[in-house]
Amino acid sequence: MDRDRRIIADGSVAVDDGRIVSVKRGLARTGKPEDVIDARGKIVMPGLICSHTHLYRVFLRGAPLKIEPPTDFSQILQRARWPMEEAMTKEDAYASALISCLEFIKTGTTLFADTFAGPNAVLGVLDKIASAVEQSGIRGIIAFEATERRTHAEGARGTKENERFIRKLKKERARRVQGMFSICASSAVSDELFRYVRELASRYKVSVSIHASEGLADVYHNYEHYGKRAIERLNDTGLLASDVVLAHCVHVNDDELAIIKKRGAKVAHNPMSNMLNAVGVAPVMKMLSVGISVGLGNDGYVFDGFENIRAAYLLQKVALRDPRAISPMEALEMATIRGAELYGLQNELGSIERGKLADIIIIDPALAPTPLRSESVVGHIVNAVDGDDVDTVIVGGNVLMRDRKMQTMEEAEVVKVARKSAEKLWQKLGLIRRR
Ligand SMILES: [Zn+2]
Structure with a gap:
């Protein structure tokens, strides 16, 4: 590469x-x-790079949700994701990170960018996730996802956790684990938080991760409250720059793509998650043709990077009804060298x-x-x-796995820790009965 x-x-x-x-x-x-x-x-x-994930969502895998089946993405958030996030403890964050790192390594991913969401597990949660990353030997860029969904204070609290963690890493001169800033989505925050995060990201020279135009609700919210499309608003607040990674960008028009390109912002494409949530297909080939860097993420859904590469490859062909739409090399680039570009690491990673x-x-x-x-x-x-x-x-x-045998982690032990934590979480959510 x-x-x-x-x-x-x-x-x-x-x-x-x-x-x-x-x-x-x-x-x-x-x-x-x-x-x-x-x-x-x-x-x-080169090891695969997962440009956008949520390690904690591994605990949603197979969950027998007792809910009215969601009819769209907004209802998926309200009925499935948010209750789980609210129930998460710091121990759950640690256990889910541990097993996710194991799965990433076993399936060939060597760097991921993760954002954790959990309003009841904020201060110190990044240390817990970092300790799982450290133990496994993988590389991770991690952050707490700030939102103002409930109060303004919680947006500041989440951002402060990122700042605390970034300062701590700088002091320790950490290399394998890095921090960044993260905002849930434009529909969940005020312009003030955008400006606050912009200032901090520039001061600490780290990336900013934000979900952008994933579902239509994000687009409508920005129209209704600000009279702008999502990318337009991000740009007008000054947030958009070359250190920003926009996750999804499913509902973006040509003018928004031009803004993304002009600001040098990057896009993390999550084909399997987009299919799962039925939000639509991101115009990836258009992004690539105007020169926007697009990396590949799993959004916390399927952790095997090769499955995600294949999904990206097939989805563009289907969406454009053209078997020539995307080449195997273009799909592979998104999971390697382009992923490195997203986080400014193209001179360090992404190729041999x-x-x-x-x-x-x-x-x-x-x-x-x-x-x-x-x-x-x-x-x-x-x-x-x-x-x-x-x-x-x-x-x-460092050799983390050799001849399919993990060198850094005891697999059975990791599974035990994860199952114990997930079982408690599922009981708390009323998904399963206490045994
Ligand atoms: Zn996401």
Whole structure:
């Protein structure tokens, strides 16, 4: 995934002190390596980047919600998501993060951007999530999602938790875990909070994550209260800049795309979540054609990055009714180098290149029925590879999984912690009975 998108057959990658020091055809001349991984017959590629997720939502998986079935996205929020968020404790945040990190690693994701929402678990919750990220060895950009849905004070409280955490990380000179600012959605906050977050993000030089035009309610709210479309309003408050990652952008028109491009803001596309919530299809190919960086997210739904790549690939074809709409390479870029661009990390991550951080995964396409060659490898990845095919995962030169065996976490123990926490949460929500 370097500038020329080179694919090297029979090559080698050498890593020293967490960084890639050589990428070449044939074996690297490195002297005496401490460790050698034989990847013959396998695919060595950059770790996947999940540009937008909510780790805590793994606890919604399979939940037998006793609710009137929602008829649209707004009702999904009101009936399913918000009650769960309100019930979340800091321990739930930790347990859900722990199992999500495990799942990410096992399926080939090495960096994610997460926002947590939970009005009753604010102060200190990012330390809990960070400790799960640290234990697993994955890379994470994490934040608390500020909202003013109930009161103005809670917007400030959530933002202050981000500020506290960012200052703490700066003091500790943390590398693998980073902080950012996060706003729920424009329909849930005032212009004052936008300005406050803009000032803080510029001061601390970190990213801002916000849901934008995901459902129609977001569009209508901004019209009704401000007489503007969502992106227009974000721009008018001064929030929109190159450090802003807009999640979704399903309902954006050409004028809004021009604003996004002009400000250098980025988009995180979440195809599977958009399909699940039936909100529509983001005009991704239009975004790419005007030069907007688009990364791929899971929005807390399906954590296997390869499934999300395939969904993005197929969805654009269906939406545009054109099998040529998107190439396998364009889909793969969103999950690697473009994802790095979203968070200003394109010089550090997103490709296997000399000097970059060694975030590398190895795929074992053992059952591939057709020849695996440099000209066929991207097609294999996008059309056929699953998270289950991930064999080895390396982050910053540390081997987190080798030959499908986790090196940093005791899988059974993580599952136990998650199940215990989720069971309590589900009981609290009245979804299951106490045993
Ligand atoms: Zn989201």
